[in-house]
Structure formats: structure tokens, C-alpha cells
Amino acid sequence: MNADSTRPAITDGPRSAWDRLFSAPDREEALRLAVALLIPVVAFALQWFFWSAIKPYVWFLFFPAVFFSSRLGGLRGGLLATSLSAVLVWYYFIPPPGSFRVTNPISLVSIAIFVGMGVLFSLSHDRLRRAHRETAEALQTVRNANEQLQAAHQKITALYEKTRELDELKTRFFANLSHELRTPLTLILGSLSKRRAAADPAAPGSRDLLVVERNARLLYRNVCDLLDVAKLQARRMELLEAPTDLAQLLRSMASQFDSLAAERQIHLLLDAPASLLALADAGKWERILLNLISNAFKFTPSGGTIELRLRTETTHAILEVEDTGPGIPAALRRSIFEPFRQVHDEANRTVGGTGLGLAIVHELVVLHGGTVVATEAKSGGARFIVTLPLKTPSTAPAPNSNALPVLDQEIRRQALDELRPVTAEPRLPDPFAAPDTPLVLIVEDHPDLTTYIAQILSPHCRIATAADGDQGFQRTQELRPDLVLTDLMMPRRSGNELLAMIRGSAALKDIPVVILSARDDDAERVRLLRAGAQDYLTKPFSAEELRARVTGILRERHHARQELQELNQSLEERFHQRTAELRAANQELDAFAYAVSHDLRAPLRALSGFSQALIEDHAAQLPAPARQFLDEITLASRHMGELINGLLRLSRSTRGERRHDAIDLSAQATRLLSQLAQATPERQVAWSVAPGLTAEGDVGMIESVLSNLLDNAWKYTLGTATPVIRVYFEQADDRGWCVVADNGAGFDPKHAARLFQPFQRLHRQDEFPGLGIGLATVHRIVTRHGGLIRATARPGQGATFSFSLPRLHGNQSPRT
Amino acid sequence: MSTKTILLVEDNRQDEQLVLRALCRINLANQVDVTRDGQQALDYVFAEGEFASRQGAALPTVILLDINLPRVSGLEVLERLRADPRTRLLPIVILTSSDEERDRLRSYQTGANSFVRKPLEFAEFAETVARLGVYWLATNEPPHL
Numbered sequence: 001m002n003a004d005s006t007r008p009a010i011t012d013g014p015r016s017a018w019d020r021l022f023s024a025p026d027r028e029e030a031l032r033l034a035v036a037l038l039i040p041v042v043a044f045a046l047q048w049f050f051w052s053a054i055k056p057y058v059w060f061l062f063f064p065a066v067f068f069s070s071r072l073g074g075l076r077g078g079l080l081a082t083s084l085s086a087v088l089v090w091y092y093f094i095p096p097p098g099s100f101r102v103t104n105p106i107s108l109v110s111i112a113i114f115v116g117m118g119v120l121f122s123l124s125h126d127r128l129r130r131a132h133r134e135t136a137e138a139l140q141t142v143r144n145a146n147e148q149l150q151a152a153h154q155k156i157t158a159l160y161e162k163t164r165e166l167d168e169l170k171t172r173f174f175a176n177l178s179h180e181l182r183t184p185l186t187l188i189l190g191s192l193s194k195r196r197a198a199a200d201p202a203a204p205g206s207r208d209l210l211v212v213e214r215n216a217r218l219l220y221r222n223v224c225d226l227l228d229v230a231k232l233q234a235r236r237m238e239l240l241e242a243p244t245d246l247a248q249l250l251r252s253m254a255s256q257f258d259s260l261a262a263e264r265q266i267h268l269l270l271d272a273p274a275s276l277l278a279l280a281d282a283g284k285w286e287r288i289l290l291n292l293i294s295n296a297f298k299f300t301p302s303g304g305t306i307e308l309r310l311r312t313e314t315t316h317a318i319l320e321v322e323d324t325g326p327g328i329p330a331a332l333r334r335s336i337f338e339p340f341r342q343v344h345d346e347a348n349r350t351v352g353g354t355g356l357g358l359a360i361v362h363e364l365v366v367l368h369g370g371t372v373v374a375t376e377a378k379s380g381g382a383r384f385i386v387t388l389p390l391k392t393p394s395t396a397p398a399p400n401s402n403a404l405p406v407l408d409q410e411i412r413r414q415a416l417d418e419l420r421p422v423t424a425e426p427r428l429p430d431p432f433a434a435p436d437t438p439l440v441l442i443v444e445d446h447p448d449l450t451t452y453i454a455q456i457l458s459p460h461c462r463i464a465t466a467a468d469g470d471q472g473f474q475r476t477q478e479l480r481p482d483l484v485l486t487d488l489m490m491p492r493r494s495g496n497e498l499l500a501m502i503r504g505s506a507a508l509k510d511i512p513v514v515i516l517s518a519r520d521d522d523a524e525r526v527r528l529l530r531a532g533a534q535d536y537l538t539k540p541f542s543a544e545e546l547r548a549r550v551t552g553i554l555r556e557r558h559h560a561r562q563e564l565q566e567l568n569q570s571l572e573e574r575f576h577q578r579t580a581e582l583r584a585a586n587q588e589l590d591a592f593a594y595a596v597s598h599d600l601r602a603p604l605r606a607l608s609g610f611s612q613a614l615i616e617d618h619a620a621q622l623p624a625p626a627r628q629f630l631d632e633i634t635l636a637s638r639h640m641g642e643l644i645n646g647l648l649r650l651s652r653s654t655r656g657e658r659r660h661d662a663i664d665l666s667a668q669a670t671r672l673l674s675q676l677a678q679a680t681p682e683r684q685v686a687w688s689v690a691p692g693l694t695a696e697g698d699v700g701m702i703e704s705v706l707s708n709l710l711d712n713a714w715k716y717t718l719g720t721a722t723p724v725i726r727v728y729f730e731q732a733d734d735r736g737w738c739v740v741a742d743n744g745a746g747f748d749p750k751h752a753a754r755l756f757q758p759f760q761r762l763h764r765q766d767e768f769p770g771l772g773i774g775l776a777t778v779h780r781i782v783t784r785h786g787g788l789i790r791a792t793a794r795p796g797q798g799a800t801f802s803f804s805l806p807r808l809h810g811n812q813s814p815r816t
Numbered sequence: 817m818s819t820k821t822i823l824l825v826e827d828n829r830q831d832e833q834l835v836l837r838a839l840c841r842i843n844l845a846n847q848v849d850v851t852r853d854g855q856q857a858l859d860y861v862f863a864e865g866e867f868a869s870r871q872g873a874a875l876p877t878v879i880l881l882d883i884n885l886p887r888v889s890g891l892e893v894l895e896r897l898r899a900d901p902r903t904r905l906l907p908i909v910i911l912t913s914s915d916e917e918r919d920r921l922r923s924y925q926t927g928a929n930s931f932v933r934k935p936l937e938f939a940e941f942a943e944t945v946a947r948l949g950v951y952w953l954a955t956n957e958p959p960h961l
Contacts, residue, residue: 599884601913601934601936602830602831604936605830605831605913605934605935605936605938606830606831606834608936608937609830609834609837609938609941609942610830610834611938612938612939613834613837613938637936638936638937641936641937648915
């Protein structure tokens with residue numbers, strides 16, 4: 001059975017007893033079957049030999065034999081052994097021996113009992129075997145799983161170790177790198193300051209030297225910060241605890257900021273006990289102080305206040321740094337202590353910094369076993385609270401530990417330097433480029449970079465500068481440069497905002513804008529180009545590239561402008577030409593009208609004059625028909641004269657300047673109607689004028705309109721029994737109308753189209769005399785004022801003329 | 817002996833005849849001198865050229881001046897007469913067919929004493945001219961030149 005259990009898992013699944021009975025036996029199975037069959041044979045031999053002793057117990061040895069056979073041979077072996085045993089016993093031992101005859105029926109019962117027992121043995125052993133096998137299988141599965149788990153565990157451990165190794169490697173690499181950078185930088189700084197001390201400050205290169213030094217120092221500080229963060233994260237920073245006077249160090253550090261506070265008009269308040277002795281790492285404590293205070297200075301506007309408070313609270317020393325700056329949004333109060341994290345979006349930041357200062361503070365405080373949190377000050381500014389466990393030293397601090405000897409001088413100097421307002425104006429190259437070269441506005445908060453760009457561009461362009469986005473927009477408005485070159489990250493207003501403002505201004509939106517950015521990012525580039533930037537340059541850029549791009553854009557712009565100018569010029573020329581032509585045509589027209597008024601009248605006067613003379617002097621000699629002819633001549637010449645006058649009025653209505661008077665239409669109409677009534681006292685016309693009709697226009701021309709319309713009304717009501725003429729206001733089709741209505745002859749509406757054309761008459765001369773010029777004149781005047789005129793009528797039922805004018809107002813009166 | 821004369825400056829013969837006819841009716845026709853263009857009128861007044869023989873003769877009491885004249889226009893004649901100290905105050909009446917505003921304006925600006933439009937109707941015309949003659953020769957007191 002043991003051999004069974006150590007064999008690999010028997011994987012054939014649950015099979016019926018029947019299947020197992022007839023399946024082909026493997027080698028081992030065959031061996032077992034053979035042994036199972038051998039056992040009854042051995043039992044037979046023993047029983048045969050000792051039959052005299054055993055007799056009459058025919059089954060004496062066969063029950064145990066079948067039991068073992070079934071145990072060894074399983075179902076198959078058991079059954080075969082049972083059958084074999086039954087046959088052997090029946091033939092040899094059951095009387096009469098040597099035959100299958102049975103003398104006693106009990107013998108048959110015994111055979112049946114034996115076979116039944118054999119089958120039972122076989123089945124129970126088979127079940128037992130199966131149970132065994134299943135247990136073994138399950139055990140094997142568990143064992144396998146266990147093995148896999150172990151393998152995985154080993155793998156993970158290996159990976160973890162490798163990761164740790166890599167992390168350590170990285171940290172070490174980082175530290176090494178920073179260190180390798182720091183050493184040459186220290187050397188550079190050293191020689192630089194020596195050079196500067198020796199050089200004449202007015203010498204031509206000294207300014208460049210200053211720029212180099214300033215930037216080397218900045219680089220040095222960044223490298224130091226990086227190095228510290230790397231060390232802290234690698235847990236390789238050691239705490240050198242010694243008896244230290246925390247209050248003394250705070251006072252000492254605060255005094256470093258005194259002149260800066262005065263310069264920037266910031267109140268620096270200090271509240272600390274005379275002495276606070278503790279076991280601490282003085283250098284690290286100083287670093288904490290430096291970073292927190294310079295951070296406060298960074299965000300506090302001039303006129304603000306920075307408060308430093310140090311006190312003890314039972315077992316802790318508590319330092320509070322509070323400012324009146326913009327504060328820290330609640331959501332960011334935790335994450336500001338992560339490296340490279342800054343409160344403000346990078347593109348819109350107002351102050352510089354690598355974002356390592358607070359991370360270093362955090363790590364250093366944790367190293368001391370303390371905590372640091374950021375909260376909101378009462379003023380809305382930021383408040384940092386550092387809590388350090390107070391370990392009282394057994395000895396007093398060494399006397400020389402008060403003079404800030406531990407912290408790197410360069411770091412402190414740089415931290416203070418950075419916070420100083422930039423007094424250095426960008427130096428513009430001179431002599432300037434010629435005054436007719438394009439003007440480029442450089443918007444950049446870094447004076448050194450501005451100087452560099454200006455030097456690159458100065459031979460080709462004139463340069464103007466602005467130090468931030470706000471100033472940039474202001475200068476763009478003032479100077480209207482040919483191109484704006486702007487940084488993205490700037491105090492007060494970012495390059496993004498400046499771009500949006502320039503594009504949003506109608507006057508400035510055509511000025512090309514080139515963006516300088518430190519971020520080399522396709523998405524950003526696309527976004528800026530979409531926002532209207534002409535080009536995008538990534539820092540660091542080469543002088544050649546900058547020059548090529550800027551001059552390219554300027555050249556294009558110059559060409560476009562030239563083309564536009566030429567186009568404008570030719571347009572202007574054409575305009576002048578047309579104007580001159582028009583003026584000539586007008587003059588000709590004037591001359592014509594003048595000639596008409598002078599030269600056509602003289603012959604007419606002669607016609608009528610001499611006819612009259614003929615009548616006066618020779619009436620007696622003239623026969624009656626001759627007199628009649630002369631009368632006709634007089635009539636015709638009078639009519640001709642009226643025609644000429646009408647024509648002149650018509651031509652004058654569209655010539656000359658139009659005045660803009662406020663006109664009282666009611667008063668005009670009333671006056672004209674009164675005149676008509678006086679001129680023809682025999683007419684009994686009932687006329688009415690609505691009060692309050694006013695409009696804007698040329699008073700003379702409008703009088704001519706009213707005069708013509710009222711004359712017509714007066715004239716065409718001649719045949720009406722009770723003539724009525726009304727002048728009133730009407731509001732229709734979104735405008736005011738002045739209406740002149742009569743109940744006279746009217747006209748057929750189908751001829752209305754001819755009404756306003758010169759010399760078109762709707763009545764015969766013998767009905768109503770007229771020239772056909774009056775309404776044409778009215779139409780021209782109203783149209784020239786931007787108004788409309790319309791007429792409705794029915795023959796014999798009067799005519800209604802309505803005209804609109806600019807700002808024609810009146811009181812809507814109910815029709816009567 | 818009456819020294820009061822009218823100088824009519826008119827290039828249109830028919831108008832001239834009608835004016836003379838109107839003046840004739842009130843017996844003033846014999847006191848009218850006629851010139852037919854601007855230059856002639858100037859020569860007459862200043863006794864130059866063909867009118868050199870008028871040297872020393874009296875100036876006309878009034879000039880009836882048309883605007884549309886050959887050679888020198890009426891307005892130019894007016895201008896020249898007003899520029900000369902001898903004729904600076906001489907009464908001059910513009911008698912014209914024009915009813916253009918600008919003619920009226922320029923005439924007065926240049927120093928015309930009166931602007932009269934010739935009516936088309938002869939009856940009216942005759943009456944206007946007669947009234948002019950009576951007014952300037954009888955009613956009006958001219959300055960002593």
C-alpha cells in the first residue's frame with residue numbers, strides 16, 4: 001500500500017466498479033492479480049495436506065485466503081480468488097470429494113455464503129482502496145500548491161532585493177552625481193569670486209562675470225538641495241546631535257534676513273525665549289530655519305509681515321513661521337512636503353524655486369523625531385508649525401556654536417540672494433539697430449536671458465523689454481511691436497495669459513507672438529499654436545535658431561504689410577480717380593442746370609414779351625385769329641417757363657449739401673395750407689393738421705415735399721363738393737408716417753407706378769393742369785433722406801400720400 | 817440838364833429791347849446807354865478803348881448788369897468796379913434770368929446793391945424794370961462821387 005501512496009497521482013477520475021473490473025490491467029495490477037490467485041491455491045494445498053486435522057471444516061482456510069486476495073488484488077483479484085476457491089472446495093472437499101455432486105443441500109448454502117462473503121470482501125476492499133487513493137491525490141495537490149507558493153515567494157524576495165539594490169544604486173548614483181557636480185561648481189565659484197574681487201567693476205567683462213557667478217551659485221544651490229533630498233531618502237543623513245541653543249540659532253538666522261526685510265519692506269517679528277537648550281543637530285536646525293524663513297519671504301508681498309515664534313511645551317520645542325502671503329490651499333497642505341511639489345501651477349507661478357525646500361524641511365524634522373504641518377494663519381497666509389521632541393542636554397553648548405558655522409555659506413548666500421528684488425536691469429546692447437528696423441518686445445523675467453536674446457537679435461531688430469506678463473501687455477499696447485517674444489513661466493501674468501490677451505485685443509491681434517518654453521512637449525506646442533502663437537522655441541535654444549525664426553516671421557510680416565500698403569495705395573488712387581470723375585460729372589451737371597436756368601429763360605421771355613408788344617402796339621391791325629394765336633404763344637411760353645422752373649427744382653433736390661434740421665411738420669403744413677387758403681379765398685376746403693408731427697431733415701427740401709403734396713391735394717379737390725384735406729401721423733411697418741389725405745379726384749391705382757416718375761401725369765391738362773414734376777421731386781427728396789413714400793387712391797374717392805423720414809414722430813390719432 | 821443815366825449791360829438783343837421798351841413807357845429810354853459785354857461796360861465806365869472819348873463825362877447813376885456776359889462776366893465786372901476807388905460806391909443792380917442761390921450770394925458778397933430776377937412774363941417784366949428805373953433814378957439818393 002505504501003508503494004501505492006508514493007506513486008504519482010493516479011489521475012483517472014471516478015470510474016464505476018464495472019469499468020475497473022474489465023479494464024486492461026497494467027503490469028503491477030497483473031502481478032497483484034497473480035498473487036491474489038496464488039493465495040487460494042496455497043490455502044488449497046495446506047488444507048489438502050492437513051485435511052485429516054481440519055475435516056469437516058471445508059472453508060477453514062479459504063475465508064482468510066479470499067480476504068487477503070481481495071485486499072491485494074482489489075475487486076478483480078477478490079472475485080477471481082473467490083470463484084477459484086469455491087470451485088476447488090466444491091470439487092475436492094465437499095463430500096463426495098472428487099466430484100461436483102452434492103449429497104447434503106446444506107453444502108450448497110455454504111457455497112453460496114462463501115461466494116457472497118467473497119464478493120463483499122472484494123467490494124469493501126475496493127472501496128477502501130479508492131478512498132486511500134483519493135486521499136493520496138488530495139494530499140498531492142496540496143503539496144504541489146505549497147511548492148508553487150514557495151517558488152513564488154522566492155521569486156518575490158529576489159525581485160524585492162533587486163529593487164532595493166536598484167533603488168540604492170539610484171540613490172547612490174544620484175548622490176555621487178550631485179557630489180561630482182558640487183565639486184567643480186565649488187571650484188568655479190571660488191575662482192569666480194577671486195576674479196571678481198580682482199577685476200575692475202567697470203571693466204567690460206565684469207558684468208558677464210557677475211551673470212556667470214549668479215547662475216553658478218543658483219546651480220550650486222539646486223545641486224545641494226538635490227543631494228540632500230537624495231541623502232535623506234536613502235536614510236544616509238546622520239543626525240549629529242549636540243547641545244544646541246535653538247533660540248540663539250533662530251535669532252542668528254533671523255538677523256541674516258534683516259536687510260532683506262528692510263529692502264522689501266516686510267516686518268520680521270521674532271518671539272523666542274532668551275535661550276532654549278536642546279540636543280539637536282545645529283546644522284540641520286539651521287537648514288530648517290533657512291528654508292522656512294526664505295519660503296515665507298518668497299510668498300510675502302512687500303508691506304507684509306513674517307512672524308517667527310519659538311516656545312517649549314512640556315516635552316516639545318515648537319517653532320511657528322507665519323506669513324501674510326497667499327497661503328496654501330487646504331488640499332495641498334500635505335503634498336507640499338513632497339519633493340518637487342509647488343503650490344502654484346508651474347506655468348502660472350509667481351516665484352521661483354525647485355520645490356525641494358519644504359521636502360528637505362520635512363525630512364530633517366522627521367530625522368529629529370519631530371513633525372511639521374502647514375496650516376492657515378489668521379491673516380490668510382501660511383503658517384508652518386514644527387514640533388521637535390525636547391531632549392535636554394547634560395552639558396552646555398560649545399561657546400562657538402552660535403555663529404552659524406555649520407551651514408554651507410554658499411547655500412545661505414544664494415537663498416538670500418534669490419529673495420532680493422531683481423535690481424539688475426537687462427542690459428541692452430548698443431548701439432541700437434537702425435530706427436526703421438522691426439521692433440521686437442522681449443517678455444522675460446530673467447534679466448540675464450533677456451540680455452542674451454537682445455544680443456542675438458539686436459543687429460536685425462530694435463529691442464524693447466518687459467519683465468513680466470503684465471508689463472508685457474502694457475508695453476505691447478504702448479509700442480505696438482512687430483513681434484512679441486515671450487517666456488511662459490513669469491510672475492504676475494504667464495505667457496499663456498499674455499498670448500490670450502494679445503489675441504483678444506482687436507488692435508493687437510495681428511502682432512506675431514513667439515513662445516519660449518522650457519517644456520518640450522508636443523501637446524503643449526499644439527495647444528499654444530492653436531491659441532494663436534506663431535512659433536514655439538524650446539529652451540535651451542541656439543542663437544542661430546532664434547535669429548532664423550524671428551527674422552523669418554518678421555520678413556513675412558514685412559512682405560504682407562508691403563503688399564497691403566500697395567493694395568491700399570492703388571485703392572486710394574482709384575478712389576481719388578473715381579471721386580474726381582464724379583466731381584467732374586457733377587460740375588458738368590451743375591453747368592447744365594445753370595445754363596438751363598439762364599439760357600432757356602431768355603428766349604422764352606422774348607417770345608412772351610414780343611407777343612405782348614405786338615398785341616399792345618398793333619392790336620388794331622391784327623385780325624381776331626392772329627390775336628388768338630398770339631395768346632396761345634403766350635400761354636405756351638408760360639407753360640414752358642413753369643416746366644423749366646420745375647426741372648430746376650427737381651435737379652436741385654438732389655444736388656448740394658443736405659442739412660439736418662429738426663422740423664416741425666405740423667407747423668409747416670399749417671402754414672402752407674393757410675397760404676393756399678389765402679391765395680384762393682373762393683375755395684371752401686375743410687383742412688386739419690394733427691399737432692406734434694416732427695422729423696429730422698433738410699428744412700427747405702421737406703417744405704418742398706409738403707408744399708407739393710398739399711398743392712396737389714388742394715388742386716385735385718377742386719371738383720369735390722365738400723373738399724377735406726387732412727394731415728396726420730400714422731405708425732405702420734415699424735416706422736412713423738406723415739399722411740396727407742384728400743377726398744378729391746384720386747387716381748387709378750393701376751397707374752400708381754408712374755406716379756413718382758418725372759413728366760408722368762395721370763390726369764389730362766384739361767382736367768387738372770400740371771407738369772408731372774412735383775411728385776418726382778417729392779420722391780427724390782424723401783428717398784434722399786432715407787425715407788419711403790407711398791400712395792393709395794381710388795378714382796373719385798381721394799388720394800392718400802404717406803411719407804416716412806428719419807425720426808418721424810407724432811401722436812397716433814384715431815381716424816375720423 | 818439832367819445828367820442821370822442808366823447803363824444797361826446786356827448781351828441779349830431781345831432782352832435789351834424789352835428793357836428799353838419798358839423804360840420807354842415811363843419816358844426813361846433816352847437816358848439809357850447800352851453795352852453788350854463785360855469789357856465794353858468796363859471801357860464805358862472808365863472811358864477807355866472805344867469809349868475813350870467819354871473822358872471827363874459823368875458816371876452812370878446806376879448800372880443794370882447781367883451775369884451771363886461774353887468776354888468778361890457780370891460778376892467779374894462787378895468785382896473790378898468795386899475794386900476801383902472811383903466806382904467803389906456806384907449803385908449796381910444785377911438783373912438776370914438766374915434764380916440760383918449761389919449767383920445771388922456771390923453778387924451780394926461782391927458788392928451788388930440789388931439782385932433782381934427777370935420775370936418770364938413780359939407784363940411782370942416790364943413792371944419790374946419800370947420800378948427799377950424809377951427807384952434808382954428818382955427815389956434813390958446816390959452818393960456824390
